[in-house]
Amino acid sequence: MTILLRDRRSGAAATAVALTMAAVAALAGASAPASASGPAGAATATAPAAPPAAPSAAPSALALPRPTGPYATGRDALLLTDHTRPDPWAPASGPRRLSVVLHYPARPGTGGDPAPYMAEEEARLLLAQRGLDDPAWPGRVGAARTHARTAAVPSPGRFPLVLLSPGFGTPRATLTGLAEELASRGYVVASADHPYETTGLELPDGRVLPCAACDAVDAQPDEAGRRKVLAAVSTGRAADFSFLLDRLTGPRPAWRHARTIDPRRVGMAGHSIGGNAAASTMAADRRVDAGVDMDGTFFDPVPRRGLDGRPFLMLGTDPGHAPGAGDTSWDEGWRRLDGFKRWLTVRGSGHFTFTDTPELGEQLGVVDPGAPLSAARSTTITRAYVTAFFDRSLRGRAAPLLDGPSPAHPEVVLQRP
Numbered sequence: 419m420t421i422l423l424r425d426r427r428s429g430a431a432a433t434a435v436a437l438t439m440a441a442v443a444a445l446a447g448a449s450a451p452a453s454a455s456g457p458a459g460a461a462t463a464t465a466p467a468a469p470p471a472a473p474s475a476a477p478s479a480l481a482l483p484r485p486t487g488p489y490a491t492g493r494d495a496l497l498l499t500d501h502t503r504p505d506p507w508a509p510a511s512g513p514r515r516l517s518v519v520l521h522y523p524a525r526p527g528t529g530g531d532p533a534p535y536m537a538e539e540e541a542r543l544l545l546a547q548r549g550l551d552d553p554a555w556p557g558r559v560g561a562a563r564t565h566a567r568t569a570a571v572p573s574p575g576r577f578p579l580v581l582l583s584p585g586f587g588t589p590r591a592t593l594t595g596l597a598e599e600l601a602s603r604g605y606v607v608a609s610a611d612h613p614y615e616t617t618g619l620e621l622p623d624g625r626v627l628p629c630a631a632c633d634a635v636d637a638q639p640d641e642a643g644r645r646k647v648l649a650a651v652s653t654g655r656a657a658d659f660s661f662l663l664d665r666l667t668g669p670r671p672a673w674r675h676a677r678t679i680d681p682r683r684v685g686m687a688g689h690s691i692g693g694n695a696a697a698s699t700m701a702a703d704r705r706v707d708a709g710v711d712m713d714g715t716f717f718d719p720v721p722r723r724g725l726d727g728r729p730f731l732m733l734g735t736d737p738g739h740a741p742g743a744g745d746t747s748w749d750e751g752w753r754r755l756d757g758f759k760r761w762l763t764v765r766g767s768g769h770f771t772f773t774d775t776p777e778l779g780e781q782l783g784v785v786d787p788g789a790p791l792s793a794a795r796s797t798t799i800t801r802a803y804v805t806a807f808f809d810r811s812l813r814g815r816a817a818p819l820l821d822g823p824s825p826a827h828p829e830v831v832l833q834r835p
Contacts, residue, residue: 487602492524492570507614529570543618583692655695708811724756736763
């Protein structure tokens, strides 16, 4: 089944917003063909909205792929409040809050049931944003099976910490598969939902927050204004993650299992604007030792001075994020990066290849003609290269996968600008 959608938001010509909101369709099991060849990786809808196929009488359960590492995985959640600053998108709401989910290596056989993928109300709002109102869809997406168990006992030892930041307008749940994989391979992973930057973030008290930052982008009269707001999103997330590091690794940590974190080994990865935020956070906070940008434009540029020699991986679509392909922020960022660095592109990929959306979409019978890479290959490639990069950068392990073409991954191109 192929579903092509037009963006229904006002200001649909806003390139970054159009690209980001296509994630909603992908989560819903719909796909909007996207081109990342424009200055901001613009997505272009090519056909009017089509209704989703009617669900079968007994639809099969959706599931994320099982993690491949040697550890069982646990899951915990925190809601933190930064009393030192108001929320940048809704100052009247009070201090900035951060909704965080932690995945961690766990003892086998401990903990309760795996948590659902996301709250059903969050899924409903994401689907409604794309005009997908079938009552069966939110329950299926929200209840997709994950693999980390709540209240699991942590494995003994101290592990590197990886911070994860999602795309603009999309929930941290879209990176759950990567978080579970990294935890199974011996990392503590902290994934953040950034309030008022997500379509329908549900708080523990049941309140659902709108995407005020999306409205701020829509309100801009031109591309320069939109880029300025998106740069502010990235630098704001850097402040979020510095606060989160304080609360996870400081003298009175907020997480009950904080002793499992090795604060001397910290990495960060993100998708889309979250990838830009990885660079912004490294520029602002020396505690982050390595970063990964998965197909995100550098609206907040890499500093001219570089990142103090720290390693950075750029992993993107091909040809959309190949050298000279149109997003000049990657060419500029590459020149400024001053440590170990790799620029990898993936043939047949789309903007959401590096998230859970190919897996969920394929199980719902969705075909994206703009991203023919299969869900299995999308997952395998993302897991392999992100893990190899952090193993090298945070653990000092050999990572030959990053040094040249791999017969196991013929879709991946090592760019040498």
